[in-house]
Amino acid sequence: MDDGDSPSEDLPPRRDDSAPDLGSPADTVDPAALYRGIELDRRTFIAASIAAGLPYVVRDHRKWASLAGAPATAEQFGDVVEGALVGPAAVPVELMINGASHRLRLEPRVTLLDALRDYAGLTGTKKGCDQGQCGACTVHIGGTRVLSCLTLAMSVRGRPITTVEGLARGTTLHPMQQAFVDHDAFQCGYCTPGQLMSAVALLHEPCGPSASDVRECMSGNICRCGAYPNIVAAVQDVRASHASTHTGPASAPASLRRS
Amino acid sequence: MRPVTYTAAADVAGAISAVAGNPDAAYLGGGTTLIDLMKIDVMAPAHLVDVTGIQSRDPRLARIDEMGDGRLRIGALVSNSDLAHHPAVRTRYPVLSEALLSGATVQLRNMATVAGNLLQRTRCYYFRDTASPCNKRQPGTGCSATGGYNRMHAVLGGSDQCIATNPSDMCVALSALDAVVRVRGPAGERTIALVDFHRVPGDSPEQDTVLEHGDFIVGVDIPALPFAARSHYLKIRDRSSYAFALASVAAALDIQDDVIRGARLALGGVGTKPWRAREAELILVGRPATVDTYREAATAALRDAVPQRHNAFKIELAKRTIVRALTTVGRMV
Numbered sequence: 017m018d019d020g021d022s023p024s025e026d027l028p029p030r031r032d033d034s035a036p037d038l039g040s041p042a043d044t045v046d047p048a049a050l051y052r053g054i055e056l057d058r059r060t061f062i063a064a065s066i067a068a069g070l071p072y073v074v075r076d077h078r079k080w081a082s083l084a085g086a087p088a089t090a091e092q093f094g095d096v097v098e099g100a101l102v103g104p105a106a107v108p109v110e111l112m113i114n115g116a117s118h119r120l121r122l123e124p125r126v127t128l129l130d131a132l133r134d135y136a137g138l139t140g141t142k143k144g145c146d147q148g149q150c151g152a153c154t155v156h157i158g159g160t161r162v163l164s165c166l167t168l169a170m171s172v173r174g175r176p177i178t179t180v181e182g183l184a185r186g187t188t189l190h191p192m193q194q195a196f197v198d199h200d201a202f203q204c205g206y207c208t209p210g211q212l213m214s215a216v217a218l219l220h221e222p223c224g225p226s227a228s229d230v231r232e233c234m235s236g237n238i239c240r241c242g243a244y245p246n247i248v249a250a251v252q253d254v255r256a257s258h259a260s261t262h263t264g265p266a267s268a269p270a271s272l273r274r275s
Numbered sequence: 276m277r278p279v280t281y282t283a284a285a286d287v288a289g290a291i292s293a294v295a296g297n298p299d300a301a302y303l304g305g306g307t308t309l310i311d312l313m314k315i316d317v318m319a320p321a322h323l324v325d326v327t328g329i330q331s332r333d334p335r336l337a338r339i340d341e342m343g344d345g346r347l348r349i350g351a352l353v354s355n356s357d358l359a360h361h362p363a364v365r366t367r368y369p370v371l372s373e374a375l376l377s378g379a380t381v382q383l384r385n386m387a388t389v390a391g392n393l394l395q396r397t398r399c400y401y402f403r404d405t406a407s408p409c410n411k412r413q414p415g416t417g418c419s420a421t422g423g424y425n426r427m428h429a430v431l432g433g434s435d436q437c438i439a440t441n442p443s444d445m446c447v448a449l450s451a452l453d454a455v456v457r458v459r460g461p462a463g464e465r466t467i468a469l470v471d472f473h474r475v476p477g478d479s480p481e482q483d484t485v486l487e488h489g490d491f492i493v494g495v496d497i498p499a500l501p502f503a504a505r506s507h508y509l510k511i512r513d514r515s516s517y518a519f520a521l522a523s524v525a526a527a528l529d530i531q532d533d534v535i536r537g538a539r540l541a542l543g544g545v546g547t548k549p550w551r552a553r554e555a556e557l558i559l560v561g562r563p564a565t566v567d568t569y570r571e572a573a574t575a576a577l578r579d580a581v582p583q584r585h586n587a588f589k590i591e592l593a594k595r596t597i598v599r600a601l602t603t604v605g606r607m608v
Binding site for chain 1: 276277278279280281282283284285289293303306307310311313314315322323325327328360379380381382383385386516517
């Protein structure tokens, strides 16, 4: 999908545009900073390392955005007014992602997937087919799993969005993430964020108890590497250790809910 | 995707006026068809009117109500998942629950609405390929499927202009159940029987349904049909999950003392619209509930079938699917 040409003047720069300038000493920190809650992601690391030849670069995209340009004020992000026509140029949109408010400027045609990856800087959600067939982009809206590639960001303004980045609690993995590790439920890992979001949602869906039920409930997530048996094992492991998770929508223990 | 303008509709009346007054506007529901087709430039509305927020103002659009006269009233914005798992649907109309759960995936069913499913576009690969001529996508350019690869295409209801199948499973069940679509347009509200809602292509395959621009689907009513508790949806596809039907059957039988007193039969995957098989129903009623009866009905249902080069197998497949579905229903207690 074409996201348009140049951002308007008060729009924080897109990640891809901003990465090359990251080599200033102020952005270079000790790796131990990772454990103090500062983000280092693979994409930033690679891009910035190439650009500046530095071994470790850390940044917070929101901090970066505020350094690079004046962020829009709160008043500008009131909300899209019901009944009003907006676009096609970018308009202020507030998305609630993993419990945090993200104030973005988006064209109405921007999908939630592109908003997450290219505007909010949350690249955990993956773009596979981008046409609703592979499940790599699965996220939760209000606790329900949907495909972010077929969802316009505009249509989920203000609703609670959970991505794979929202599953862990600090350094403690969600039980499903841990089960995927324990069962070696991936090879290349590209489909894994979507698999995890479906698997976590499945815990409070009316999915039958058997392995074949799990396969059916997970059929919207394609794994090119063929890790399916291990994925099913991981899901069943978590279900078994949190009894009665398959009996109805309201039965999942609070510890398994993330949205 | 092309640039679009966007309006979050506040209520039904506002949505209708926003779309009816603009020939380039379209309603946006779950988005599973529209956003997909906009990305590949098969559909290109310039203005989207998002109706998903209306339910906060008008909760009936997202509700399933059992009416006093036994009807089941389903709001337009009810998701395919919620409809499939609703207790009244599971017990009173299992054919509908099974049809919904046989379609797509959990993620897509969570997004897809009842109204959107009624308007689902064909999965004909030529329709989805803007490099190919297609009368449904671009009237007058010709049909690439009739002389091309047509394994997935229709054997019933086609014309020389178009042989694209309707891909919906839900609509096949609704067709069998005599469902009624409730529509509100600029001139007020009206009802359309589900069997009359979709069109066969004829000379205007670009028109999938009888709706006019601006018409807003309010919901679907299913009449009380006590024997529909004894119903079944059987879908045959290339893989065991997440595939469109090669042939599918929605069947309900009213059997008393081994004699069929009432029958509902509709086919999917083989027709240019959800295909109600009334000739087969006429054969079934009054006859003993035996495999021989079912075979005769199946033959009648496919009597007018016209095979293409690659899909002749669908005729025999559909017959066998009918016999198996009716046999399954006949054995239900």
